[in-house]
Amino acid sequence: MDYNNLIAKAKEAMNYAYTKYSNFNVGAALLTTSGKIYTGCNIENSSFGATICAERVAFTKAISEGDKEFEAIAIVSSSGDYTYPCGICRQFMSEWGTDLKLIFENGKDIKIYTLKELLPEAFIKF
Ligand code: THU
16 A cells, blocks of 8 residues: 555644644654544643653544554654654554554655564553
């Protein structure tokens, strides 16, 4: 499958990032197995710790609307380089399966990994 549309949606979402403290904008677009797309951007907070990453915004939108089967997530940032998810997001996303594809773009080229490649031996207790 061609993920150019998903990358375009992630870039669009990046425009809504609230990054008063880091000025580092991230956009994500999450594709369900039924073809629906949920987008997310990072939303920072003056407490810093309450900041939420773009990936978790996209996931929480999807989960809270009843979707729980995902094929891929595209992640882009204003850095102009590949931007890989933080440890909290990797763990958070793993709850819904580690076969998820992660699509990264640096403004020129695309890289694709599975979540299990980026989070080997994931912690799944229950
Ligand atoms: N951030 C994300 O939104 N996703 C990532 O994958 C890495 C980091 C955000 C959190 C914070 O708002 C900013 O990027 C700088 O860390």
